[in-house]
Amino acid sequence: MNEQLWQKAVAFHGHDCPGLAMGVKICEAAWEKLSLNQAAMDEELVCVTENDACPLDAVQALLGCTLGKGNLLLRDRGKMAFSFFNRRNGQKIRIYFKMKKPDGMSRRQWQEAILAASIEEACAFGQPSFALPEPARHFASYTCAKCGEQAAESRMRLQNGEILCGDCYHSYQRGW
Secondary structure (H helix, E strand, C coil), X not given: CCHHHHHHHHHHHCCCCHHHHHHHHHHHHHHHHCCCCXXXXXXXXXXXXXXXXXXXXHHHHHHCCCCCXXXXXXXXXXXXXXXXXXXXXXXXEEEEECCCCCCCCCHHHHHHXXXXXXXXXXXXXXXXXXXXXXXXXXXXXXXXXXXXXXXXXXXXXXXCCEEECCCCCCCCCCCC
């Protein structure tokens, strides 16, 4: 485990914990399996995460995948799994954290065990079950007729002849 990477992840996350250690191990696996040589500067590397937990902060800090750049997407399944897509060379991989905490092990011991494990001990590898998401797009903003706030065109809805944001739009559903 690279101590410098660990400290960078801890600084971003705010504290050390087993979940962050899982994320660092996922990042190490992505670096190795995708032959990465730097963090994403733009959208050349895309991460689709299946959770919104601590490991995700390591992905942001170490791999440069962020919501703001549009190269971090949440597909919440509650799993410690991350699919990575390299737009430059077409490589893709799904990395699942497979280690299980032994009974009676303290949080500190568990964190140390994760960091000491090899990538193969910690992770399982496969292919994403979905295609590479399209690049982020820029949309015009429209003003909601009800609350007066602006929102992206792609998030606005038409109801009773008015353009409404997602908060003001009342969904019509009949049981399904």
